């Protein structure tokens with residue numbers, strides 16, 4: 001039990017009021033918020049695993065291990081590496097992205113809705129019209145750096161005969177992003193944001209993370225949940241090749257792969273998925289000063305279990321979340337422990353063994369930053385500049401779990417909070433622009449630092 005309390009709760013416990021000069025009061029309701037629920041529930045999309053499926057597509061070209069239980073020889077899989085060179089270190093201050101390996105795996109399954117199906121057995125090859133049940137096609141994608149599975153962003157397209165790319169939208173995914181669009185807004189208050197890679201309106205993105213958490217705790221020990229894999233249920237069986245472009249937001253990697261409707265490998269259009277050159281962002285030089293100006297006033301990290309003061313009630317304490325000025329805290333401090341430890345303390349006010357056992361049984365692990373994946377990083381989700389100061393529909397998706405900037409339970413979901421209202425009524429909140437709406441170039445620095453792997457440098 002000591003080990004589980006180690007890094008996070010060993011911080012000095014000294015209450016620090018959370019009120020920056022520009023905020024007169026934080027009107028938040030004093031009730032326990034398990035922020036994990038608020039911030040990751042929208043990510044927890046159910047997979048297609050609940051359906052009773054039988055395999056009907058029998059075009060086997062490969063012995064790649066199937067990602068789900070299914071009939072032998074009934075699947076198709078390819079593995080290919082995208083073009084371009086690897087991670088040649090360039091001159092000082094710049095570097096070239098490494099090439100990812102992408103495995104694509106196309107599978108058609110016949111969904112048995114429970115109703116009697118006329119032709120359930122027999123010939124599985126042709127999926128002919130006598131079969132009444134609908135067919136569902138899934139595409140399973142795994143991204144690896146060598147043999148290492150990685151968390152990264154993926155973008156789906158269909159290809160026509162000329163190699164023209166059309167964004168493929170309308171799919172569901174086992175690892176949905178908060179929004180299937182690119183994270184950075186293209187415009188802010190009607191003028192170009194200057195941010196890149198910006199939202200182009202396409203809703204064709206997914207990720208290879210269990211977004212919101214990179215793993216779980218088992219008796220205090222961290223167990224990685226990173227598989228590098230996502231399964232996408234396509235809106236319909238493909239009739240054209242599907243192109244997957246990886247790591248558009250991720251600045252560590254590049255890669256792309258194509259799978260044909262029959263499951264065979266296709267060719268990636270020239271110039272797609274090739275490594276880019278980036279300028280290194282330094283945490284100490286570029287990022288820490290921004291956090292100091294915009295975040296640290298509240299997120300001191302000094303008393304993660306404080307239940308008092310400044311209108312910030314239990315569970316609303318910004319000190320749960322260590323935006324303290326070190327990269328290590330952002331990447332490695334498991335803030336779910338802080339939240340759940342407080343929950344344990346409230347249900348076990350007498351402490352002792354029952355409290356220790358409660359804490360020992362915490363399984364959640366959540367972190368503010370997912371290296372390489374800005375769109376899966378709470379830190380950036382909550383502080384994203386908005387097309388329209390927090391009121392645009394596509395921006396709202398990023399801040400909380402319910403598509404609203406404010407709610408009476410949690411207060412302002414955008415960071416840093418700029419509300420001047422003392423009313424808990426959502427309608428009374430000021431809808432003021434946030435820091436990064438006015439300073440998008442600084443958000444780009446944060447974004448790039450996370451996208452580059454959130455290195456402490």
Ligand code: HEC
Nearest residue numbers: 035039294295298316317318321378379382383415416417
């Ligand atoms: C005015 C005080 C204040 C400032 C300034 C502030 N925060 Fe917060 N922050 C809070 C409070 C209070 C909470 C807890 C309530 C909630 O989740 O909204 C919080 C919660 C968060 C969370 C939620 C973690 C989770 O998953 O539940 C993130 C991420 C966050 N802040 C990031 C930032 C960033 C990044 C900045 C700087 C751009 C910032 N905050 C500036 C007060 C502040």
